[in-house]
Amino acid sequence: NAGVTQTPKFRILKIGQSMTLQCTQDMNHNYMYWYRQDPGMGLKLIYYSVGAGITDKGEVPNGYNVSRSTTEDFPLRLELAAPSQTSVYFCASSYYNTGREQYFGPGTRLTVT
Amino acid sequence: KNQVEQSPQSLIILEGKNCTLQCNYTVSPFSNLRWYKQDTGRGPVSLTIMTFSENTKSNGRYTATLDADTKQSSLHITASQLSDSASYICVVSASNGNKLVFGAGTILRVKS
Numbered sequence: 060n061a062g063v064t065q066t067p068k069f070r071i072l073k074i075g076q077s078m079t080l081q082c083t084q085d086m087n088h089n090y091m092y093w094y095r096q097d098p099g100m101g102l103k104l105i106y107y108s109v110g111a112g113i114t115d116k117g118e119v120p121n122g123y124n125v126s127r128s129t130t131e132d133f134p135l136r137l138e139l140a141a142p143s144q145t146s147v148y149f150c151a152s153s154y155y156n157t158g159r160e161q162y163f164g165p166g167t168r169l170t171v172t
Numbered sequence: 173k174n175q176v177e178q179s180p181q182s183l184i185i186l187e188g189k190n191c192t193l194q195c196n197y198t199v200s201p202f203s204n205l206r207w208y209k210q211d212t213g214r215g216p217v218s219l220t221i222m223t224f225s226e227n228t229k230s231n232g233r234y235t236a237t238l239d240a241d242t243k244q245s246s247l248h249i250t251a252s253q254l255s256d257s258a259s260y261i262c263v264v265s266a267s268n269g270n271k272l273v274f275g276a277g278t279i280l281r282v283k284s
Contacts, residue, residue, distance in 0.1 A: 099181075100276055101273070101277070102274040104272070149216075151215070160206070160221065161218075164215050165213070166215055
């Protein structure tokens with residue numbers, strides 16, 4: 060079991076560029092999540108999905124899009140990168156609901172300049 | 173407003189010493205509280221989970237306590253090791269939907 064994997068590990072983007080952060084889990088979890096972690100702050104939920112074909116906004120969804128075509132994959136899309144999106148992004152997954160333990164990926168460090 | 177406050181923000185202790193980290197929350201209605209350990213450059217990993225009826229739970233040298241009346245939790249680390257150096261995050265789950273509230277974390281550094 061690889062658990063939750065994320066690619067890339069690091070990325071530098073110029074303002075206005077687009078990119079997709081990849082997330083895959085092999086635990087057959089139905090719930091998946093995207094968070095961002097800014098220095099000195101708690102993790103903030105961007106988007107989550109309760110199953111393939113279903114996504115919903117979290118606390119800070121502006122500037123991001125997601126899709127969930129399979130149980131395993133939950134990519135996060137940044138369309139027009141802005142400096143405010145400089146952060147560390149974590150993907151997580153869990154069984155059934157957020158009350159269950161969430162398993163986190165190793166994170167993607169994104170810098171927008 | 174649902175909030176989780178952790179203290180101290182950071183802590184330095186000598187190897188072998190004990191320490192206690194604090195978590196106060198205002199999340200309602202309460203479902204459970206987890207402590208996560210996040211090593212530098214890694215994702216958080218769950219240490220313990222506590223529900224409303226549980227006062228104490230241990231995981232090796234880590235012991236978590238919960239006082240649901242005062243909405244406080246603590247994480248006690250016994251006989252600290254260099255590998256305990258990490259950020260410790262308190263996360264509270266609300267029972268009225270898909271809501272997790274994360275604290276900002278306490279950064280612990282264990283020195284030899």
